[in-house]
Amino acid sequence: MGVHGTVAAGFEGVREEFSAFLTDEEHAPGAQLVVHQGGERVVDLWSEGVGGESLLGVFSSTKGAAYLVTALLVQDGFLDLDRTVASYWPDFAAEGKGGVTLRELLAHRAGxxxxxxxxxxxxxxxxxxxxxxxxxxxxxxxxxxFFGYHAFVIGALVGEVVFRATGRTLQECYEERIRAPYGLDLWLGLPQSQEPRFLSTLPMLPTPEQAAEIEAAAASPYSLGGIAFNEHAPGNGELYDFPNSRAVRAGGQASAGGLGSARGLAGMYAAAAFGLNGRAPLLKPDTAAEFARIHSEGTDLVGGMPKAFGLGFQSYGAHFPVLGAGAFGHSGASGSLALADPRQGFAYAYTRRRYAFPGGAAPENTRLLGAVVRALT
Known part of the structure; x- marks a missing residue:
């Protein structure tokens, strides 16, 4: 399968690793990979089935944009991590939630x-x-x-706090403060004019072994995981189909409704941690460190798997040994992964059109990240 795009000198091994897994039907619909070293784009690759400028559903990688908005508002003093959510949004105090702080909400501890x-x-x-x-x-x-992944709703919950504190929706804050100034191809609310660039998400094609594993691991729709992914709702659709809805794309649902490219995702993290296009970093080092610092670690009650969360962001230094402590980002159900590693000086984004098994960061990210770090060192 053909690989298109460019790599800077010294990053040829990243291209080789990217091309190595693009031979099976699972990856045939296409993938994108972009890496920034500091503010400079050093890897920009895509495979057959997508273009470098194609827009894909990035599922929960969208959350990174929501958390970046929140971090900026904390940095600017509009939000206080240790104030209660109800102090911004009084209705939230119902049913014993009055003591939940913004910090606890971001750390997926609100329940x-x-x-x-x-x-x-x-x-x-x-x-x-x-x-x-x-x-x-x-x-x-x-x-x-305890903590558990607020999969479909964390963007809305944090977004309501943003709205009550600023009078602007989270999507408006993102557009005005982050996307438009940096020209990022990551949209929380896709304009009709950009629709021709969107490529719908395709369902995964599990092998017989994977199909058996899916069946064996299937949980009740009334379990915590089922409720978190809305599986118990009458007529609930397939998760892979979520960004294929024009209503989702137009609204820019901040938990899973973002549309973007690897260029857009990597550019956002580069802008956040290192600066981009001659601009200073969006986040001060102390802010980035606080949002990356692990606040919830152990078995996630929703997924039943080990997880480590900072303030919203997934703490990837605890998940990928090749990454530095304090690496922060977020994955998406289609297999996408985007992050910044401030200690090693790079931002990374991988997207794919075929929905991944078992969801979250696709397994090939481990190999790709390894190739990136080898190129850097």
Missing amino acids: VIGLDAGFTAEELADDRAIAARLAGQRPFWQPGR
Whole structure:
């Protein structure tokens, strides 16, 4: 399969690693890979089935944009991590949630992972509607005591705090403060004019072994995981199809509704940690370190798997040994992964069109990150 794009001198091994796994049907629909060394783009690759400028559903990699907005507002003094969510949003205090702080919410410790009855498709595409429904929801565990991935709703919950504090939606803040000034191809609310660049997400094609594993691991739709992914709601669609809805793309749902390219994702993390296009870094070192610092670690109650979260961001220094301590970013269900590693001086983004198994950062990211670090050192 053909690989297109460019790499800087010394990064030829990254191209070789990228091309090595693009021979099976799972990867045939295409993938993108971009790396910045500091503010300079040193890897810009894509395979057959996509273009370098194609826009893909990035699922939960969207959350990185939501957390970056939040970090900037904390840095600027508009938000205080240790104030209660209810001090910004009084309705949130219902059902024993009055003591939940913004810090606990960002660390996935609030316990408000979904609704008892589930969301309609229309509600799930609209962050303000999600927040309005969740304000009165009883937590699924004692807030602050445990943690679990607020998969479909964390962007709406944090976004409501942003709205109450600033009078602007999280999507508006992102557009005005981050996307437009840097010309980033990562959209929280895709304009109609950009629709021709969008490539729909395709379902995974599990091998027989993977299909058996999926069946064996299937949880009840009424489990914590089922509720967090809205599987118990009548008529709930397939997760891979979420960004294929124009309503989701237009609304820019901040948990999983972002559309972008690897260029857009890597550019965002480069802008955050190192600066881009002659601009200073968006985040001061202390802010980046605080949001990357592990706040929740252990077994995630929702996924039942080991996880490490900072403030919103996944703490990848604890997951990928090749990364430096304090690396922060987020993965998406399609297999995408985007992050910054401040200690080693690079930003990374990988996207793919075929939905990944088992979801989250696709396995090839381990090999690709290894190749990047070898090239840097």
